[in-house]
Amino acid sequence: MPAINPSAPAPRSPGTKFSKPPQWLDYRSRVNASTPHVNGSVFGGEDFIRVYNQQLIIMKLSLAVVASICGLTTAHSNADGYLFRSKSTAQQAGPTPELQRQLTRLILQQRLGVDKHFSSLQELSSLPNTEDAISYINEFGRPEAPLFEAIEASPSQLLIIIEGLEEGDMNDLIPSVKKSFAIKDAPNSAAIRNLVDGEFRTVGVRESSCEFGRAINPLDENCWAEQSSIIRYDAKKHTGLVEALQKAAPKLQRYAETGEMETTILAFPEMSRKSKISAWSSHPVALRRRQVEAVLSADPIPVSSENPQSPPFAASRSAGSGKHEAIPACFQSWAACVNKTDTCSGHGCTPFALFVGFTIIMVAIVAGALSLLYSIGEEPLPGVLGAGVVKR
Numbered sequence: 001m002p003a004i005n006p007s008a009p010a011p012r013s014p015g016t017k018f019s020k021p022p023q024w025l026d027y028r029s030r031v032n033a034s035t036p037h038v039n040g041s042v043f044g045g046e047d048f049i050r051v052y053n054q055q056l057i058i059m060k061l062s063l064a065v066v067a068s069i070c071g072l073t074t075a076h077s078n079a080d081g082y083l084f085r086s087k088s089t090a091q092q093a094g095p096t097p098e099l100q101r102q103l104t105r106l107i108l109q110q111r112l113g114v115d116k117h118f119s120s121l122q123e124l125s126s127l128p129n130t131e132d133a134i135s136y137i138n139e140f141g142r143p144e145a146p147l148f149e150a151i152e153a154s155p156s157q158l159l160i161i162i163e164g165l166e167e168g169d170m171n172d173l174i175p176s177v178k179k180s181f182a183i184k185d186a187p188n189s190a191a192i193r194n195l196v197d198g199e200f201r202t203v204g205v206r207e208s209s210c211e212f213g214r215a216i217n218p219l220d221e222n223c224w225a226e227q228s229s230i231i232r233y234d235a236k237k238h239t240g241l242v243e244a245l246q247k248a249a250p251k252l253q254r255y256a257e258t259g260e261m262e263t264t265i266l267a268f269p270e271m272s273r274k275s276k277i278s279a280w281s282s283h284p285v286a287l288r289r290r291q292v293e294a295v296l297s298a299d300p301i302p303v304s305s306e307n308p309q310s311p312p313f314a315a316s317r318s319a320g321s322g323k324h325e326a327i328p329a330c331f332q333s334w335a336a337c338v339n340k341t342d343t344c345s346g347h348g349c350t351p352f353a354l355f356v357g358f359t360i361i362m363v364a365i366v367a368g369a370l371s372l373l374y375s376i377g378e379e380p381l382p383g384v385l386g387a388g389v390v391k392r
Helices: 027-034 047-076 101-112 120-124 129-139 166-172 190-205 241-257 270-274 283-297 314-316 334-341 348-380
Strands: 079-084 157-166 181-183 228-234 261-269
Touching: 047 181, 079 241, 079 348, 101 129, 101 157, 101 261, 120 129, 129 283, 157 190, 157 241, 157 270, 181 261, 190 228, 241 261, 261 270
Parallel strands: 157 228, 157 261
Antiparallel strands: 079 181, 079 261
16 A cells, blocks of 8 residues: 555546646645644644655565565575485476475384384374375385395485574575475474484484484495494584585595485475474374384383392302392393303204204104014014914
C-alpha cells in the first residue's frame, strides 16, 4: 500500500485536459475539513497522515523480519550428505534429493555393512513411497558384489559427522564435490549421539579417537581395526576443521577411486542441535529394545567374585583359585581378547578335547560291536539244531 502524499493534487478523470492547474481543494484541506473532534481537540489531517505512514513502515518491517526468519528456518533445517565412492555414478541433473531421516539411517547401515543386524522392513513400510526408498538405497548405498563373479576386497567405509556449521560453511563446505543428498528435518545432537553410540557401536562400528589426518587414513593400523570407522566433530570446538576437510577432499577422492576407502560426510547446521526430532527411526521403542538385547548378548554379566576391585587381567591368571569368569563372545580389541583369555584364544583347548573324546568313544563302540558279532558267529550250534546237519 503506497504512502499518501498530502501535497498531491486530487485525481482527474481520464481524458480531461487542463490549461492551468485545477483550483480544487487539495487532499490536506479536504482531510482537515472532514476530521472530527476528539476530546475537545481537532485530530488534523497532517497528524492522521503521519500516523498512517508510521504504521505502514512498521508493517513492512514486520513482514520483512518474518520472511527472513522463515527463510533461515527453511535453509538450516536440513543436513547435507556427500559421498566419495569407488564407482563413480552419473550426476543427476536437477535439485538435490531430500531424504527422510529414516531412509538416511537405512543407507548408513548399508554403507557401514551392519544392515544385517537391523530389521529394515518395518522402517521401509513407514516411509511414504517404498519404491523410491529402495531406489535411493540402491543409488546411495554400498554396491553389492555380483553373484557369479570373483569376490573382490570391498573398500573400507568411513563416516564423517560434522555438527554446528554456520550458513556460509553449509553452502560452501566442499566446493569441489557436488552434494549427493539432503536430510529433511535433521535430528538433533542427542539423536546423532544415540545413532553412533547406541546403534553402530553395539554392532562393532566404533568412533575413532585419532586426530583428523590419521583418522581418514585407512592404512593406519592403529586407527583402523575394523572395516568401518566413524569420526565425529563439532565445528564450534574444532576450529579450522572446514579448511582441513577441503584440503583432504582430493585424498578422499583418490582413496575412493583406488577402491581403498569410501567416505560418507554428513554436515549438520547449528540450528539442528535443538531440533525437536530426537530419533532417526520411526519406531524408537522397538529400536531401544533391540539395542538392550544386543548389549546383553555381546557383554554377559560376569560371575561375582570376592574381590570385585581386582583387574580382569589378574583374575584370569589366578590358576587354581576356584573362581571363574564368563568369557564374552566378542571383545573390543585384540589386546582385550589376549588379556581376558590369558593368550589362549585360537589354541583349541575345549573344542579339541571334545572332538578327540567323541572320536575315541565312537571308535570303541564300533570295535566292541564288531567283536560281539564275531564272537557270536564262532560259537557251536546247539544239539537240537546240529542233529539235522548231515556230515559229508
